[in-house]
Amino acid sequence: MATAHFAARWRFGLIIALGLTAFSLAAVSLASSRETADEPSQAERPLDDRSVLMRRKLDHAQRILGGLAERKFGPVARSARSLQEISEVAAFYNLPTEDYRRFSNEFRRLTKTLAERAEAEDLDGALLANVQLTMNCVECHKYVRIQTKPLDPPR
Ligand code: HEC
16 A cells, blocks of 8 residues: 555656656757747748848857857858848848948948858958958948938037
């Protein structure tokens, strides 16, 4: 009787333990599927919001810097290609000005060069393209701010 009682409790405990394991596995796989959802794969996820696109640009820019720093050309080339694709999707948000189009074209040209230099495992060439690309990011933002927001009064 006492043994049966013990066995029942043991079984109950086992069920709880299994349940908890399943639950935490589900939580982990949910978390990692969310992580993969953040992976920039334009084909699966049509991108809508400019903010999201730009955050992805930043994410890729950081991966590129990391890749260059560690001399890992694969991630550099992949992120440069992704930036190129994002720029094509983001064309929808372009300001209708000649200057903005110039920044955009420059961005696409530089991401292409960067990808090609990385694929050729040319570290210096890739580094140079990335410096130019970073300047392009900042210059376009400067331009957009001047276009959309009057400058603050001098202090
Ligand atoms: C051709 C122009 C252009 C280029 C090039 C460009 N951006 Fe942007 N970016 C924009 C515009 C437009 C916005 C929106 C600004 C606003 O609404 O105030 C923006 C906003 C952002 C934001 C803020 C997003 C938010 O949270 O709202 C980030 C981050 C960003 N860009 C990253 C980058 C990075 C990194 C690069 C270069 C790899 C880059 N951008 C290149 C036009 C550009």
